[in-house]
Amino acid sequence: MTELYSSTPSAPTRRTTLRAAGGGTLLLGLGLAGCRSAVSEAEAPAGKAGAGPRRGGTLTVAVNTDFTPSLLFAQSGQSLQQRLIYNTLTRYDDRLRPQPELATSWEYVEGGRSVTLKLREGVTYHDGRPFTADDVIFAVKNLQNPLRAAQLRATAAAVTGFEKRGDHELVLKLAHPVNNLFDLFEFMVITDRHSVEDAVSGKRLNGTGPFELTKWSPGAGLSLTRNEKYWQPGRPYLDGVEIRVVPQADALLSSLRSGQSQLSFSVPGKNLAVVKSTPGLAVSEYSTGGGAYYLGVNTTVAPLHDKTVRQALAWGIDRERILKQVLGGYGLASATPWPKSSPAFTEAGRTHYTYDPGKARELLRSAGHTRLDLPLLHVNLPGETAVAEAVQYDLKQIGVQVTLQPTDPATAQKHLIAQTMPGLWTMGHGFAQVQPSTLAVSAYPFNEAKNTSRFRSAAYTKVVRDAWTGPATGAAANALRQRITDTLLDEAFIIDLVIRGSVQVSAAKLRGVTLNKFSYLNLDDAHLVD
Numbered sequence: 040m041t042e043l044y045s046s047t048p049s050a051p052t053r054r055t056t057l058r059a060a061g062g063g064t065l066l067l068g069l070g071l072a073g074c075r076s077a078v079s080e081a082e083a084p085a086g087k088a089g090a091g092p093r094r095g096g097t098l099t100v101a102v103n104t105d106f107t108p109s110l111l112f113a114q115s116g117q118s119l120q121q122r123l124i125y126n127t128l129t130r131y132d133d134r135l136r137p138q139p140e141l142a143t144s145w146e147y148v149e150g151g152r153s154v155t156l157k158l159r160e161g162v163t164y165h166d167g168r169p170f171t172a173d174d175v176i177f178a179v180k181n182l183q184n185p186l187r188a189a190q191l192r193a194t195a196a197a198v199t200g201f202e203k204r205g206d207h208e209l210v211l212k213l214a215h216p217v218n219n220l221f222d223l224f225e226f227m228v229i230t231d232r233h234s235v236e237d238a239v240s241g242k243r244l245n246g247t248g249p250f251e252l253t254k255w256s257p258g259a260g261l262s263l264t265r266n267e268k269y270w271q272p273g274r275p276y277l278d279g280v281e282i283r284v285v286p287q288a289d290a291l292l293s294s295l296r297s298g299q300s301q302l303s304f305s306v307p308g309k310n311l312a313v314v315k316s317t318p319g320l321a322v323s324e325y326s327t328g329g330g331a332y333y334l335g336v337n338t339t340v341a342p343l344h345d346k347t348v349r350q351a352l353a354w355g356i357d358r359e360r361i362l363k364q365v366l367g368g369y370g371l372a373s374a375t376p377w378p379k380s381s382p383a384f385t386e387a388g389r390t391h392y393t394y395d396p397g398k399a400r401e402l403l404r405s406a407g408h409t410r411l412d413l414p415l416l417h418v419n420l421p422g423e424t425a426v427a428e429a430v431q432y433d434l435k436q437i438g439v440q441v442t443l444q445p446t447d448p449a450t451a452q453k454h455l456i457a458q459t460m461p462g463l464w465t466m467g468h469g470f471a472q473v474q475p476s477t478l479a480v481s482a483y484p485f486n487e488a489k490n491t492s493r494f495r496s497a498a499y500t501k502v503v504r505d506a507w508t509g510p511a512t513g514a515a516a517n518a519l520r521q522r523i524t525d526t527l528l529d530e531a532f533i534i535d536l537v538i539r540g541s542v543q544v545s546a547a548k549l550r551g552v553t554l555n556k557f558s559y560l561n562l563d564d565a566h567l568v569d
Contacts, residue, residue, distance in 0.1 A: 092276050092550070092551065092564070092566035092568075093276070093566055093567065093568065093569070094273075094276045094278075094566070095276070095277070095278050095567075096277055096278060096566075096567040097277065097278050097279040097280065097281060098277050098279075098280050098281070098301055098302060098549065098562065098565065098567070099280075099281045099282075099283055099299065099300045099301055099302070100119070100280060100281070100282045100283070100300065100301075100302045100303065100560070101283055101285045101291050101294050101295060101300035101302070101303040101305060102117075102119060102260070102282055102283070102284055102285070102303070102304075102305055103284070103285065103286050103288075103291060103305040103420050103421075104116050104117050104284070104286070104305075104420070104448045104449075105117065105257060105258055105259075105260070105284045105449075106120065106241070106255060106257075106260075106261055106282075107448075107449050107452075108238065108239050108240055108241035108255075109239055109240075110188070110449070110452060111228075111230075111238055111239055111244075112181065112182060112187040112188070112189045112228070112239075113187070113188045113189055113190060113452075113456070114190050114226070114469055114470070114557055115448075115452050116418075116448055116452075116467070117448070118557060118558060118559060119282070119304065119558060119559070119560045120261060120263075120282055120560065121228050121557075121559040121560075122228075122248060122555060122559035122560055122561050123248055123249065123250045123263055123280060123560060123562060124228075124244050124246040124248045124250060124251070124252055124263070125228035125229055125230055125244075125246035125247065125248045126140050126141045126162075126228070126229055126246065126247045126248050127140050127141065127224060127225050127226070127227060127228060127229065127555070127559075128140060128141050128142040128156070128175065128224035128225075128227065128229070129142055129145075129221055129224040129225055130225055130555055131221065131225055131473070131555070131556050133380070135473070135474070137221040137224065137225070139159075140159075141158060141159050141162065141170065141175075141229055141247070142156045142157065142158055142159070142224065143157050143158065143159050144156075144157040145157070150216065151213065151216035151217075152212065152213050152215075152216065153200075153210055153211060153212045153213060154210070154211050154213070154220065155204075155208065155209070155210045155211075156175065156208070156209045156210075156211065157207065157208055158170070158171075158172060158175065158206075158207040158208065158209065159207070159270065160207050161270060162247050162270045163247065163268055163270075164231050164245050164246065164247055165245050165246060165247075165251045165266060165268075166231070166245055167268070168231070168233075169206070170229070170247050171206040171207065172203045172204075172205070172206055172207060172208065172209040173203075173206075173232065174229055174231075174232055175209055175229065176201045176203075176209070177232035177235075178227050178228070178229050178230065178232075179195050179198050179201075179211070179227070180195075181230070181232075181235060182195035182223075182227055183195045183196050183198075187239075188456050189226075190226075190470065190481040190482055190483065190486075191219075191222065191223050191226050191227070191477070191481050192481075193480045193481060193488075193507075194217055194219055194220065194222065194223045194477070194480070194481065195223060195227070196214075197213050197214050197215060197217050198211045198212070198213060198214075199212055199213065199214045200212030215508050216508050216509075217476075217507055217508060218474055218476055218507065218508070218509065218510065218511035218516075219473065219474035219476050219477040219480075219481075219507065219511075221474075222473040222474050222477045222481075222556075225473075225555060225556055225557060226557055228246070229246070229247060230244075230245070230246060231245035231246065233245075241255050241257075247269075247270065248266065248269075249265070249266050249269050249271070249274060249275040249562065249563050250263035250264060250265060250266055250275065250277075250279070250280055250562070251263060251264055251265075251266050258284060259283070259284055260281065260282045260283040260284045261280075261281075261282040262279070262280075262281055262282075263279055263280045263281075263282070264278065264279045265277065265278050265279060271563060274563045274564065275562055275563050275564075275565065276551075276564070276565065276566040277562060277565055277566065277567070280562065283300065285300070285305075286420065287421075288306075288307050288310060288421035288422075291303060291305060291306060292306060292310050292313065292314070295314065295317075295320060295544055295546075296314075296317050296320065298319070298546065301545060301546040301548070301549050301567075302543070302544070302545045302546070302549060302552065303543075303544050303545075304541050304542065304543055304544075304554075304558075305422075306542065306544045307365075307367075307421045307422040307425065308364075308365050308366035308367030308368070308369055308370075308422065308425075308542070309364065309365065309367055309425065310367075311367040311369065311542065311544070312367060314544050319546060319547050319548075320544060320545070320546060320547065321544070321545055321546075321547050322542065322543070322544055323542070323543045323545070324369050324540050324541075324542050324543075325540040325541040325542075325543065325554055330467045330468060330469045330472075330538075330539055330540075330541070330558070331373070331376050331378075331467060331468055331469075331471060331535050331536070331537060331538045331539060332361070332426050332465065332466075332467050332535075332536045332537045332539060333376070333465070333466065333467070333468055333484065333533050333534060333535045333536055334352065334356065334430055334463060334464075334465055334533075334534040334536060335460060335463065335464045335465070335466065335484055335491060335492060335532075335533055335534075336349050336352065336462070336463060336492055336531065336532050336533070336534065337460050337461065337462050337463070337464075337491075337492055337493060338492050338493055338494045338532050339493045340413075340461070340462040342406065342407075342408060342411065343413075343462055343463075345406050346529070346530055346531060347402050347405060347406040348402070348403065348406050348408065348411075349530070349531035349532065349534070350392075350402055350529075350531050351398075351399045351400075351402035351403045351406070351437065352399070352434065352439065352463075352531070352534060353374065353392040353531045353534045354392055354393075354394075354395045354396070354398045354399040354402065355394075355395075355396055355399035355400075355433055355434055355436070355437040355439070356392075356394065356429075356430055356433045356434070356534070356536060357394040357429075357433050358372035358373070358374070358392075358393075358394065358536050358537055359372045359394065360394075360429065360433075361426060361429045361430075361536055361537050362537050364425075364429065365422065365425045365426055365429055365537075366422075366537060366539055369539065369540070369542050370537045370538055370539040370540065371389070371537065371538040372389075372536070372537055372538075373388075373389040373535055373536075373537065373538045374388065374389060374390065374391045374392040374393075374528060374534075374535055375388040375389055375391070375524055375527065375528065375535055376468065376471040376478060376485070376527070376533075376535050376538075377389075377471050377475070377524070377538075378471060378472055378538050378540070380472065381471060381472065381475060382475060382512075382516075382517070382520065383471075383475035383520040383521075383523070383524060385521070385524070388524050388528065391528050392528070392534075394433075396433075396436050396437050399437040400437045400438060403437065403438060403439075408438070409438055410438045410439075410440065411438065411439045411440065412439075412440045412442070413439060413440070413441055413442070413461075413462040413463050414441070414442050414444050414461040414462055414463065415427060415430065415431065415441045415442065415443055415444060415461070415462075415463040415464060415465065416444040416446050416451065416454065416460060416461050416463070416464040416465075417443060417444065417445060417446065417451075417464065417465045417466070418445075418446060418447070418448050418451045418466060419445035419446060419447055419448075420448065423465065423466070423467070424445065426465050426536070427443055427465045428443070430463075430465055430536075431443060441463065444461065451464075451466060454491075455483050455484070455491050456483055456491075458489070458490075458491050458493055460491055460492075466484075467539070468482055468483075468484050468485070468533075469482065469557065469558070470482040470485075471538075472556055473556050473557075474511060475506065475520050475523070476503070476506045476507040476511075479499075479503040479506070479507075479523055480503060480504075480507050484533045485527070485533060487499050487500045487503040487504070488500065490532070490533075492532040492533060494530060494532040496526070496530070498526070499523075499526050499530070502519060502522045502523055502526065503523060505519055506519035506520060506522075506523060541554055541558055546567075548567050548568045548569070549565065549566075549567055549568075550565065550566055550567075550568060551563075551564035551565040551566055552565050
């Protein structure tokens with residue numbers, strides 16, 4: 040495999056050119072704990088000499104939430120299907136090095152004020168229309184539209200000019216340098232500019248990806264069939280994919296154990312031990328830290344406007360118990376949002392708040408409180424409910440009575456975006472697994488300009504902006520990341536609990552599955568073996 044570059048290209052401080060090896064496709068799956076997919080490469084089927092993977096078969100994927108078309112351009116729990124229907128411009132490997140997808144090479148000019156993209160030729164949409172530079176221009180402008188609720192809107196908005204050099208070369212001009220441009224390129228699905236309104240209403244999803252949508256049955260799932268005109272020769276191997284909504288944990292588990300489904304990322308942690316003991320099923324953990332469970336705090340609700348109270352809550356939760364009992368031990372108890380793969384991770388930050396109910400009660404008393412009664416919104420799914428109940432139990436021990444408010448996933452996401460959460464809520468967040476600056480300029484809970492907690496701080500805004508527009512590596516970058524971490528720990532408007540990588544449960548006969556950094560499912564190389 041050819042090395043594409045010698046230093047991080049997301050730090051646009053000099054002229055940098057990256058090209059695909061031999062003009063071919065280079066797509067690296069994100070590293071699982073010890074392997075690239077659900078089964079190690081060493082366990083790949085031998086088959087006939089030189090025959091390669093068997094083509095054919097339909098894969099059924101069990102999910103616990105339905106597709107929500109209005110959230111197509113936002114990161115949410117229903118983003119799994121994105122990479123099946125659409126492609127992105129680039130794709131990170133497990134060391135945050137961008138690899139080609141619809142962009143085959145890129146070049147920064149000095150100072151990071153523009154980037155030139157060479158685009159893949161011979162790519163067509165499902166309806167046969169050729170992919171061109173106009174589609175990339177539309178994709179960027181689409182994410183600049185506030186109606187799309189895209190978390191990476193600020194990064195898209197930094198692109199202020201476009202210069203086409205034919206159909207397959209494009210210059211993006213930036214208002215100022217940003218060090219997370221490749222986060223945008225991996226996040227941004229390249230949809231059809233002529234039918235985007237049909238896409239956000241669920242009528243038609245026209246992409247360049249390996250599968251075509253044939254049917255969406257609200258509440259039941261998606262049916263997809265192989266794109267016979269896919270730009271990767273011989274891919275995909277599968278004839279089709281059925282994404283089936285199975286919201287109840289017992290039913291989902293039964294679906295996997297009976298063979299009705301062959302893949303899921305939605306099995307609650309407490310059920311994983313059962314799965315591991317089931318013949319024919321395999322459990323694999325993606326170690327890239329694609330998300331985290333957290334306790335959100337609305338800082339405009341008294342007495343949560345007092346950071347002493349918020350810090351008391353942070354000391355009062357037993358993260359290790361949540362990791363063990365709720366996630367089945369898959370993940371990392373942490374007071375900060377950063378997975379170990381992040382350059383912002385430190386062990387001191389991870390353990391800043393440990394379980395200390397005595398200290399929590401002392402802080403509450405110092406703020407003038409011995410008892411509090413607060414609502415807590417949570418998503419009404421088994422894993423999320425278990426986290427909320429664990430938080431409820433722990434907070435009760437320090438004198439904080441919590442009333443649970445179960446809410447469906449789509450409504451919870453709308454509250455998150457609209458900043459209409461009650462005093463407390465528990466959900467999962469992403470965006471800590473890519474460039475650290477992305478979390479604080481993009482994720483709804485952390486966004487320095489407009490976050491769900493309604494937390495405002497000129498100092499927080501400045502350090503986030505400095506981190507976003509500055510270099511991605513080096514001592515200065517590390518210092519800015521540390522200041523962001525220190526602010527999050529001190530202000531405690533978001534209280535992180537457990538970093539959770541995606542946990543994949545799959546049939547042993549399924550090979551070649553990967554996820555990207557935003558948990559988009561990649562089945563280009565997926566195949567079934569006998």
